[in-house]
Amino acid sequence: MIHIENVSKTFTLHNQGSAAIPVMTGATLSVAAGECVALTGNSGAGKSTLMRMIYGNYLAASGRIEVDGTDIVTAEPREILALRRQTLGYVSQFLRVVPRVPTLEVVAEPLLAIGTDRAIALARAEELLHRLNIPETLWTLSPTTFSGGEQQRVNIARGFAHTYPAMLLDEPTASLDATNRATVLTLIEEAKARGAAVIGIFHDVEARERVADREVDVSVFTPKREALQ
Numbered sequence: 001m002i003h004i005e006n007v008s009k010t011f012t013l014h015n016q017g018s019a020a021i022p023v024m025t026g027a028t029l030s031v032a033a034g035e036c037v038a039l040t041g042n043s044g045a046g047k048s049t050l051m052r053m054i055y056g057n058y059l060a061a062s063g064r065i066e067v068d069g070t071d072i073v074t075a076e077p078r079e080i081l082a083l084r085r086q087t088l089g090y091v092s093q094f095l096r097v098v099p100r101v102p103t104l105e106v107v108a109e110p111l112l113a114i115g116t117d118r119a120i121a122l123a124r125a126e127e128l129l130h131r132l133n134i135p136e137t138l139w140t141l142s143p144t145t146f147s148g149g150e151q152q153r154v155n156i157a158r159g160f161a162h163t164y165p166a167m168l169l170d171e172p173t174a175s176l177d178a179t180n181r182a183t184v185l186t187l188i189e190e191a192k193a194r195g196a197a198v199i200g201i202f203h204d205v206e207a208r209e210r211v212a213d214r215e216v217d218v219s220v221f222t223p224k225r226e227a228l229q
Contacts, residue, residue, distance in 0.1 A: 009022075089168065
């Protein structure tokens, strides 16, 4: 489902004489349907960078990143947007939504965007908000007014609303209490059981050991860097 081959990435520091900083080279891994691969490595090793390249937020300098047959590196923007709607979900650490949109609509939006019947989409949103312990009294309010923990849970509900065949999870259990952490891990297990290919960053070791089938240390893809002059 997800195939990454010989991917590299370089950042250019335009405010420092256009210095080129290689951050990844030779990244190669595959994730099968129903499998969860955890990205590991010290801070700065490139875990989030690789995740963003898979999602198409960063453009790889070379190599191939195939998700369900679409090469993200060479795909047109419309192809990447279509892939995000139908195939590739991304649960980031931060909720980014249009202000004043009710929470229930925020969670249902991925389903509505692919033409799901409105009643079915809203019912799925209600189910997830219940499971993640967001009180019904908040569903008609914008999540931009919520606490950080509540926003994180709304973001998770939104990310799991559609049954994406492939999912990227960036610290999905960070800062959650034990009850909601357990719910999120169950959602990941359910996604795997229906055949989703999952790549995740889990600093929570117990969470990683529960849901990840194997680990990939991305530091092996980090080139040595010379100090900037």
